[in-house]
Amino acid sequence: MSDDAANLNDDTVSLADMRKIARLSRIRVEEAEVAHIAGEINGILGWIEQLQEVDVEGVEPMTSAVAIDAPLRADAVTDGGVRDKVLVNAPKEEDGFFVVPRSVE
Amino acid sequence: MDLLNMTLASALDGMSAGEFSSEELTRAHIAAVEAAGELNCFITTDFDRALARAKDSDARRARGEALGLLEGAPIGVKDLFCTDGLRTTAGSKILGDFTPPYESSVTANMNAQGMVALGKLNLDEFAMGSSNETSAFGPVINPYRGPGGEKLVPGGSSGGSASAVAAGLCLGATATDTGGSIRQPAAFTGTVGIKPTYGRCSRWGTVAFASSLDQAGPIAKTVEDSAILLQAMAGHDAKDSTSLDLPVPDWRAEVGRGVKGMRIGIPKEYTLPDMPAEIEALWEQGVEWMRDAGAEIVEVSLPHTKYALPVYYIVAPAEASSNLARYDGMRYGLRVEGENLADTYERTRAEGFGAEVRRRVMIGTYVLSAGYYDAYYLRAQKVRTLIAEDFRKAWEQCDVLLTPSTPSAAFAVGRKVTDPVQMYLNDVFTVPANLAGLPGISVPAGVDKDGLPLGLQVIGKALDESSVFRAGAAVEAAAGGVAKPKQWWV
Numbered sequence: 001m002s003d004d005a006a007n008l009n010d011d012t013v014s015l016a017d018m019r020k021i022a023r024l025s026r027i028r029v030e031e032a033e034v035a036h037i038a039g040e041i042n043g044i045l046g047w048i049e050q051l052q053e054v055d056v057e058g059v060e061p062m063t064s065a066v067a068i069d070a071p072l073r074a075d076a077v078t079d080g081g082v083r084d085k086v087l088v089n090a091p092k093e094e095d096g097f098f099v100v101p102r103s104v105e
Numbered sequence: 106m107d108l109l110n111m112t113l114a115s116a117l118d119g120m121s122a123g124e125f126s127s128e129e130l131t132r133a134h135i136a137a138v139e140a141a142g143e144l145n146c147f148i149t150t151d152f153d154r155a156l157a158r159a160k161d162s163d164a165r166r167a168r169g170e171a172l173g174l175l176e177g178a179p180i181g182v183k184d185l186f187c188t189d190g191l192r193t194t195a196g197s198k199i200l201g202d203f204t205p206p207y208e209s210s211v212t213a214n215m216n217a218q219g220m221v222a223l224g225k226l227n228l229d230e231f232a233m234g235s236s237n238e239t240s241a242f243g244p245v246i247n248p249y250r251g252p253g254g255e256k257l258v259p260g261g262s263s264g265g266s267a268s269a270v271a272a273g274l275c276l277g278a279t280a281t282d283t284g285g286s287i288r289q290p291a292a293f294t295g296t297v298g299i300k301p302t303y304g305r306c307s308r309w310g311t312v313a314f315a316s317s318l319d320q321a322g323p324i325a326k327t328v329e330d331s332a333i334l335l336q337a338m339a340g341h342d343a344k345d346s347t348s349l350d351l352p353v354p355d356w357r358a359e360v361g362r363g364v365k366g367m368r369i370g371i372p373k374e375y376t377l378p379d380m381p382a383e384i385e386a387l388w389e390q391g392v393e394w395m396r397d398a399g400a401e402i403v404e405v406s407l408p409h410t411k412y413a414l415p416v417y418y419i420v421a422p423a424e425a426s427s428n429l430a431r432y433d434g435m436r437y438g439l440r441v442e443g444e445n446l447a448d449t450y451e452r453t454r455a456e457g458f459g460a461e462v463r464r465r466v467m468i469g470t471y472v473l474s475a476g477y478y479d480a481y482y483l484r485a486q487k488v489r490t491l492i493a494e495d496f497r498k499a500w501e502q503c504d505v506l507l508t509p510s511t512p513s514a515a516f517a518v519g520r521k522v523t524d525p526v527q528m529y530l531n532d533v534f535t536v537p538a539n540l541a542g543l544p545g546i547s548v549p550a551g552v553d554k555d556g557l558p559l560g561l562q563v564i565g566k567a568l569d570e571s572s573v574f575r576a577g578a579a580v581e582a583a584a585g586g587v588a589k590p591k592q593w594w595v
Contacts, residue, residue, distance in 0.1 A: 013471065025426065025470040026433070027463055028451035040525055041468055047526050048415045048481070054488050061486030062493060064317075064347070065303040065542015066567050071346055085206040089437035100435050101446040 012042045108133035110589070113178055113276040113330040120166070120177050127166075127177025131159035131221050134179040138223060138274045143594040144246045146269040148184050149192050150224035155179065158221045165219075173218030174337045181269045181278035184225035185232055186212045186321070187310040195312040196230040196240040196262075199457025201438040209310025210342045211279060211321045218337040223275055227265030230459045231429065232283055232314040235531040237264025237290070238518065239461045247294055247515050248272040248590040252555040257515040260290030260531075266324045267294040271590060277325040277334045281311060283318045284417050285535025288547035291324050292510035292560030295549040295587040297331045297577070298324045302567045303542035304349035305335075307342030315424035316347075318417075318539045328548060328578040332356040335570070351568070359571040364579045365399035367572065370503030374410035375534060377512060383553045384509045391507055391550060391561045394583035395576070403503045407495040412488050413537040418529060419472050419485035420540075425462075426469025432457065464525065493541040500566050505576045508534050510547040510560035534562060544570045546577040549587040558587050 013021070018038040022029040029037060083096055092099035108130050111119070119125055135152050162177035187193050187205035194200050212222065229239040236258035237245040245264035247257040248271045259268040263280035267290035270278050280287045282300035291298025299322045306321035313319060323334030336356050342348045371392060376385070392402055434440035434453035441456050443449035458466065472481035499506065512533055522528050538545040544567070547560040561580050565573035 017471075021467050021471050021474070022451075024474060025463075025467050026430075026447070026450040026454055027458065027466065028448075028455035037464070037467070040464060041471070044418065044464075044468060044525060045471075048419055051412055051415050051419070051484055051488055054409070054412060054484075054491065056484060056487040056491070059487040059490050061483055062317075062489040062540075065493070066349060068304070068347075068349065071343075071350070073343070082206075086436075088206055089201075089203050091201075091434060091436075091438070091440035098436055101443070101449050103446045 013038050013045065109137055109273045112326050113333055114327070116178055116276055117176065117333075127159040127162040127221060128156065130177065131155055131179045134223060134275055137272075141272055141274055141594050144248060144268050144272055145243050146181070146227055146245055146265045146272070146274060147224045148194055148196070148227050148242050148265070151191050151222060152224070155221050155223050162219050162221065174333060175215055176219035177221060178219070178276045179223050180215065180220045181224065181226045181266060181275040182212055182222050183228055183263055183266050183278065183280050185228060185281055185312045186279055187312070188212055188222070188225065191225065193225065193312070194242070195232075196228045196242060197457065197459070197462070198241045199432045199439050199454070203437050205310070207310060210307035210344060211311060211338045214340060215279070215337050220337070226269055226278055229262035229264065229286075230462050231312065231425070232262040232281055232286055232319075233425070233461050233465055234261040235285070235289055235528055236516075237261040239459050241459060244518050246518065248594070249294065249515060249557055250590070250593060251517060256518045257557070258293065258518050260293035260515065262286040263290050263298070263324060267291055267296055267298070270294070270296045270324050270326060272594070277323055277330055279321060279338065280324045281319055281321050282539065283314050283421060284539055285532040287322045287324060288535045288545055288560070288562060289511050289531060291547040292549070293515040293558065295558030295589070296324050296326060297328050297546065297548055297581070298322065299331050299335060299546040299570070299573065299577070300538065300544065301335060301339060301570055302349070302544045304347050305339045305570070307340070307345040307348045309342055309344040313428040315421040316428060317424060318421060328546070328574060328581050329357060329360045331546070332360050332574050354571060356570055356574055359574045360578045362575050363398060364395060364576050367400045367505065367576065368403050368503040369395045369400045369576065370403050370405040370499055370506040372405050372407045372410065372499070372506055372508060374407050375508045377533065381513060384512065384559065387551045387559050387561065388507070388509050391580060394580060395507060398579045398583065400579075405499045405502055405506070407499060407537070409488065409491045409495050410537060413492055413540055414529060414533055416485045416488050416492065416540060417532070417536045418468070419481050420489065422465040422469035423473050423482050424469070426466045426473060429458075429462070429466050461525070489540050492537055496541045496543060504566070505572050506564040507576070508562045508564065510534060510562040514553045514555070514557035514559055538564050543567055544573045546573050548577045548580045548584070550580055550584045552587060556588070
């Protein structure tokens with residue numbers, strides 16, 4: 001897939017694209033809804049198309065509203081050691097660990 | 106004595122003068138909240154702790170101890186701020202019964218200033234919405250009703266905050282604004298709402314929607330009240346690296362200083378093709394008020410204004426898709442067990458997120474995905490620079506800008522919106538200030554033909570909340586107040 005702006009006018013989100021986006025977003029979309037959501041998203045993307053008409057030659061992407069440098073601090077431990085607090089909202093917890101579905105076969 | 110229907114400023118004075126206690130004031134507001142269930146402003150109330158805090162406050166006062174800026178005042182907290190030991194939902198199912206073991210920096214600041222928090226206010230889910238209809242806890246109802254008694258939206262996402270303040274359930278409320286979520290609901294409910302310069306309020310402990318746009322701010326009954334609240338909320342926080350390391354000015358002192366000699370810019374691109382006549386008329390009235398108050402009126406141009414909404418609807422969903430990736434059912438909140446890890450993620454998020462949130466996360470994922478990042482997100486960030494540049498150039502000719510707050514008054518709850526873009530258009534006047542990181546206030550300026558509140562917005566230079574408060578107060582004074590809603594809820 002090219003980043004060339006000229007290609008975008010032909011690219012609307014297909015049903016296959018929609019399933020891919022759902023997968024990337026880690027959101028289950030039932031097959032019956034795929035077309036409807038793709039339609040809504042295409043509508044929004046169609047409206048956004050107008051940004052292609054702006055001349056952005058030589059323009060830097062916006063970084064911040066008020067120019068400040070990223071603040072630094074000494075590399076020292078200032079927090080932590082609160083395991084029980086971290087676990088207090090766990091859906092499943094055991095022996096001080098989060099219990100999660102198996103992810104390694 | 107009527108302990109409701111006073112401003113925050115007069116309540117603080119009243120307690121100082123010993124006319125009533127924080128406990129009495131808090132009890133009166135608790136009763137008001139309990140009677141206002143139909144407005145659905147609160148998701149979680151915290152009355153026991155509120156009364157304990159009120160009594161503490163009275164005791165501190167009696168002992169002659171140092172008192173805070175919000176000493177003893179009953180305030181509502183938008184349910185986007187993490188509150189220690191009190192459930193925080195972000196208006197979503199996906200957080201389940203999540204109870205933070207920590208306090209957001211903004212509410213910690215306010216607690217240190219003696220606030221008596223009544224509970225957590227309803228909002229659009231994850232702050233995504235302009236009508237408070239996307240909340241998993243039901244819509245909030247505007248205390249103003251339509252001409253036939255219709256139930257109206259309070260605006261969003263800070264709908265609970267705006268409705269609660271307008272209905273006199275609390276003396277002020279915290280809120281957040283990413284694309285207009287303080288200013289638009291303030292306009293719809295006849296209250297004052299200010300979004301400060303990006304970085305004035307710490308975002309630590311505030312549930313993130315779009316990190317380069319989110320800002321906390323107050324919704325209040327008057328401009329002076331909003332200044333008192335913002336002073337208590339704002340300040341540098343080492344835990345938020347985007348937080349400004351600058352002292353918080355005495356904004357309350359600025360409020361009454363007037364606009365003599367101030368240059369008020371009127372941006373011509375804010376005149377929309379189908380602008381309702383009443384909004385246009387109110388704006389012109391605002392211009393006259395400023396002239397009468399001794400300000401100079403200057404027409405200015407912000408040429409990239411029309412691109413602000415599409416830029417926002419790329420940048421905000423993109424940042425949201427990243428920020429909401431953490432809601433995966435593993436460490437807190439809802440978990441829907443699936444066949445395997447990926448399935449658990451997908452079912453948890455499909456069930457836990459509402460339709461608007463799912464839509465925005467997926468748009469965000471799309472515009473950031475390989476092959477589209479440059480054409481969408483990067484381009485949007487470049488157009489954003491141009492939008493910010495427009496404002497910088499305007500400041501050569503004026504000190505603040507005066508615009509309408511919204512393109513309409515509050516509309517009916519459940520109004521059929523088949524096209525999501527229709528809802529997005531509510532933010533047309535507010536979004537540019539978020540993109541440029543500038544402070545903006547909405548002040549009640551009049552009513553439409555149905556008696557529904559309309560607001561005017563003042564936008565200022567970065568870090569110049571002072572001029573924004575001064576001009577906002579001038580509009581408020583000239584408008585002479587907007588009639589309070591008559592209580593119909595029981």
